[in-house]
Amino acid sequence: MILSKAQYDEIVKFITVLSCSRQSLEKLKLRFPSQSQCTLLSIFSQEYQKWMKRTHANHHTPEAMETYYQRYHSRVMENSSAPVLLELANEVDLSPALMARIVLERFLQDQESVSVSKVVINSMLRDTSLIPDRTLANQVFQCTLNDCCYGPLVDCIKHSIGHEHEVLLREKLLEHQLAFLEEDQLRDKGYDKTPDFILEVPVAVEGHIIHWIESKASFGDESSHRAYLQEQFWSYWNRFGHGLVIYWYGFIEELDCHRDRGILLKDCFPSDIVTLQHTSRGPVLPVAH
Template structure:
């Protein structure tokens, strides 16, 4: 995807407001899958939340959110947090977390905030929240939010495994011998790609020693972060490799091929394999 097209998609999504309808976006950009558009939207929304994080997490703002919730809930209003999230342009799950944490602080005899794992557990299982009205409001936010929250984390984790398994099947179909992350860690490596090829291959004229699976869209921010925290580390340890962004990427980011990092949005169709018999045993 050309950067100019990517920016058009971002502009259109932002014009639709906080409740972006991906099917509406797909009508204007039918050449891209819902998964691709969804990943682009998710990444852009997360960047927005990071930029506005300080506004919503200010103590006075949290007190205001809680007071509004408590007053409206006492008057029998429903979906208070969900409506408030749209009004203040904050993720429903993040707002629910803020309000729940403040509620627990007020309920604690010493005014201490709850442990992080306790708060996370309550968000995962809202039946553990003693206040039934708050429990229902938090549950509604968690199941409605498609960007943040424990439900979304589980889904993303599952999708990541799904595409890693897809890549593993492709490697086996191509008769490529590999080591996976667990096997590499057992050998003492700390930062590891998804698959390290035991016998290198050539893709588009470039040697590939490892392949990384990313079940996401490769935009500027995420790719630069991955380069810094993962890809160059893999390159230092194992040499040149291939990154597959299954939901696409900005074309202009594929600039490190000569340095040893290729980008693709699919498993390579033309792979030149080395004859194992020509490899000198180490």
């Protein structure tokens, strides 16, 4: 779904007053019923991550981390069955998964038999049965389940969705009988930065020649698109020529401003692909699918 900058800003303005919860997502859907739910979820997740990055330093000072741990410890002693960590995260406007990480790390610092490292913490967040304290394990698990923007569960979902859309794009290319090389094949050839697919024979989309296609299972907002341009898309353009980026969950309409320079944006697989096909009778002819 392609949104104007004004439509996008209206959605973002509403998101700023919401907390990171599934209840907030329901409010967002009710407020913008005509918008795709996948688009709204993607925008919500992106905006919440931006907020967490802006406030990260406030929550990760030694004083703040110790305060959170002591508040957790005190409350859980009063009622271990209550969702203490989840409530604490909501009180201080912090992602539940990030709060769980902070408290878990502080807990492990008191455990002389357990080394405190990112590897250990990540493994415990993925599998809470590894946490030596059963109460804390349950609290961390609740945070993981109730966080719709951060944590190992969200990471797995995002990875699966990304892979699903790459598979969908591959099926579309095969359906249109387009010859292509995939990312793994290109890496085997020694390329370091590669798009998802390179077309062995270029095609035309809306009058623009396309040599490569990149799949993004997200919404294309200003900050993410700017980062992708700098870190990926212009590198692809420099190596392989003009290309197409598919933001499956939509993008801000005004960002599609580099067509003349060779980067085209779409929110779905194009329906008007024109290919060059050899026929047994002679010359190369354009074929519209």
